[in-house]
Amino acid sequence: MSDSEDSDAPAALTATDASFGYPGVTILDAASVELQAGDLTALVGPNGSGKTTVLELFAGLRALDAGTVTRPPASDRAVAYLPQRPGFRSGFDAREALGFYADLVDADVDPDALLARVGLGEFADRRVEALSGGMVRLLGIAQALVGDPPVVALDEPTSGLDPDLADHIFDVAEDIVADDRVVLLTSHDLAAIEARADRVLLLSGGEFVLDGAPDSVLDATGAETLRQAFSVAVTGESRAAVGQPAPTGGDD
Amino acid sequence: MRQYDRVFVVVERELRTLVRSRMAVAVALAFFAVVVGLGGASMGSPGGYVSLTYDLLLPVELLVPVVAFAYVYRSVRGDDERGELDVIRTYDVSRLDYVLGVFVGRSLFLVVVVLVSLGVAGVVASLGAESTVTFFATHTAGDTPLVYARFVLFATAYALVAAAVALSVSAATRTKREALAASIAALVVLAVGLDLSLVTLVSMDVVNADGIAVFNGLSPASAFRGLVLEVAIRPALADSPSVATAAPAVSAIGLLGWLVAGLGSATLAVWPDTSQ
Numbered sequence: 140m141s142d143s144e145d146s147d148a149p150a151a152l153t154a155t156d157a158s159f160g161y162p163g164v165t166i167l168d169a170a171s172v173e174l175q176a177g178d179l180t181a182l183v184g185p186n187g188s189g190k191t192t193v194l195e196l197f198a199g200l201r202a203l204d205a206g207t208v209t210r211p212p213a214s215d216r217a218v219a220y221l222p223q224r225p226g227f228r229s230g231f232d233a234r235e236a237l238g239f240y241a242d243l244v245d246a247d248v249d250p251d252a253l254l255a256r257v258g259l260g261e262f263a264d265r266r267v268e269a270l271s272g273g274m275v276r277l278l279g280i281a282q283a284l285v286g287d288p289p290v291v292a293l294d295e296p297t298s299g300l301d302p303d304l305a306d307h308i309f310d311v312a313e314d315i316v317a318d319d320r321v322v323l324l325t326s327h328d329l330a331a332i333e334a335r336a337d338r339v340l341l342l343s344g345g346e347f348v349l350d351g352a353p354d355s356v357l358d359a360t361g362a363e364t365l366r367q368a369f370s371v372a373v374t375g376e377s378r379a380a381v382g383q384p385a386p387t388g389g390d391d
Numbered sequence: 392m393r394q395y396d397r398v399f400v401v402v403e404r405e406l407r408t409l410v411r412s413r414m415a416v417a418v419a420l421a422f423f424a425v426v427v428g429l430g431g432a433s434m435g436s437p438g439g440y441v442s443l444t445y446d447l448l449l450p451v452e453l454l455v456p457v458v459a460f461a462y463v464y465r466s467v468r469g470d471d472e473r474g475e476l477d478v479i480r481t482y483d484v485s486r487l488d489y490v491l492g493v494f495v496g497r498s499l500f501l502v503v504v505v506l507v508s509l510g511v512a513g514v515v516a517s518l519g520a521e522s523t524v525t526f527f528a529t530h531t532a533g534d535t536p537l538v539y540a541r542f543v544l545f546a547t548a549y550a551l552v553a554a555a556v557a558l559s560v561s562a563a564t565r566t567k568r569e570a571l572a573a574s575i576a577a578l579v580v581l582a583v584g585l586d587l588s589l590v591t592l593v594s595m596d597v598v599n600a601d602g603i604a605v606f607n608g609l610s611p612a613s614a615f616r617g618l619v620l621e622v623a624i625r626p627a628l629a630d631s632p633s634v635a636t637a638a639p640a641v642s643a644i645g646l647l648g649w650l651v652a653g654l655g656s657a658t659l660a661v662w663p664d665t666s667q
Contacts, residue, residue, distance in 0.1 A: 195477070198477075198481060199480075199665055200477050200480055200481075200665065201663075201665060202663070202665040215482075215483065216482055216483070217481075218481050219481055220478055220480075220481045222474030222477055223474070224474060225473070225474050225478075226472075226473030226475065227473065227475065228404070228408055228469070228470075228473070228475070230408060230411035230412065231407070231411075235407075239400065239404050240478070240482065242403075243397055243400055243479075243482040243483070243484060244482065244483075279478075282478060286482070288481070
């Protein structure tokens, strides 16, 4: 396999015949996909399907067993990554925590400007251990913007957050997509994805079994909501029809 | 940005982390209290710096690795558990950049703690001296600050080696609890395990008694002890022991080997190489 950052590559992230698995578990089975800049792409799938692993593969944190991942050219960073439960060293305030990452790139980065962009401007002096879980996610997203990476991978940025904060994080995600970036996020918040995402990838059994704009996915499955489409694609029946709650959590 | 610029960014972060850590400051104060307390006990001793060096040799041999592990064992593991290691990997930071930065940053704090503690202990011990020592050591006799200065130098090198081994433990383990358990095991092995192994090998006639001086250099603790006894103290003794306790060259190479092995294994273990 090979991961590459070809300087002639288009402003897109491309996986070609990508395969990866753990012993007894297939995460990707010769899967191919191209993620376009300017799209907010949501990667959904049942717990254990490997969404986090796919994000790590696309971010270059893991090596594929076979196939290639091609990332857009970048001067400082090709890919930014926000882990599912981001954390920062205690004893540092938000500005200092972000300043560490800002110092790792060639470009002059103003931590205060990035904090303001994600809505943390007034919390720059607050110690990271005193930030709420949602604020830490926002600080993580601000970190993801350091070095102006063309690809941003966010692992369940809204899990466990109240609806307003989750909406704010989707607002921020839409804002950074507008910079002509590839933004790929995982989430179980299917209602928000249906309303906000430009494209949905449903990962199941090592394949992207659904791929398209939310409306296209609904048309293809005959479902009325993305929640129903999810169940139809994953289990073959609509669990929403019997009032079962959508899956939550992020244990993969 | 040059490679060393990124290393310095990591160094600064590590230094700030320790300076702001109450645990790190508490450990530093405890080490300082023990070492300076022992120095105070030697105040006015007729043995002077030789006596002080003898008094501090065993405590430093045991405590310096403990302090080094306390400062280092959570470094990489903490970054990994918070997800920061994955984030750092998305920047143009190599495994060597990161490991060197963590090592230098944590070691700087450690070295300052060791130097200040031993320095103050030396000053305290000298306060009660009946006459000011103004001559340098020769191979014939004499108690001079040079004896103690060499001891401090070797203690600093020993601290760096312990920090490198602690860093490899932090990089090779997967959880903080695992890192703590592995650190305790490593401390036991470094402090007594390797020496006991050598004694066992000698008692089984696997190692000739004449070869002990050389084999002593293979354990960090005994290498440090051997350098102190042979290079710092022996030149100051009027009647040198007829049998060498260590081979200084082997001891120096042994310490260097542990340093390189610690940093090398930490670099390989800190995260997988995914560039293919």
